[in-house]
Amino acid sequence: xxxxxxxxxxxxxxxxxxxxxxxxxxxxxxxxxxxxxxxxxxxxxxxxxxxxxxxxxxxxxxxxxxxxxxxxxxxxxxxxxxxxxxxxxxxxxxxx
Numbered sequence: 426x427x428x429x430x431x432x433x434x435x436x437x438x439x440x441x442x443x444x445x446x447x448x449x450x451x452x453x454x455x456x457x458x459x460x461x462x463x464x465x466x467x468x469x470x471x472x473x474x475x476x477x478x479x480x481x482x483x484x485x486x487x488x489x490x491x492x493x494x495x496x497x498x499x500x501x502x503x504x505x506x507x508x509x510x511x512x513x514x515x516x517x518x519x520x521x
Contacts, residue, residue, distance in 0.1 A: 431519050432477055438512045439469045439487075445505040457497040461490045465512075482520040488513055 426434075446462045468485045475484070491509040495501065 428477065428519070431515070432472065435512065435515045435519060436469070436472050438508070438515055439465055439472065442505070442508050442512050443469060445508060449505065453498075455497065457493065461494060464490055468516075480520060482516065485516055485520070487516065 443462065443465050446458065446465060450458050450462060464486045468487050471480070471484050487509075491506050491513070494503075494506065494509070500506075
């Protein structure tokens, strides 16, 4: 798989997680969830606006978001956690 394809897949995954987070925020508007949404939105914005060759892992602040979510909600069965983990792993794979 080419780097462009990997970036496209990561972009889709970030948007998927954002949609899930925003859906949950409607019923559970908390500062923690708002912070996680902000981090994923920032990561998505960076991916959309930056030159792909200039991206670094430090530019993205989504690592640990699933853990932060669990510390606040203890909702271990939420499928969103798997999607968040997938996004973090894709980011690690692309920007090692």
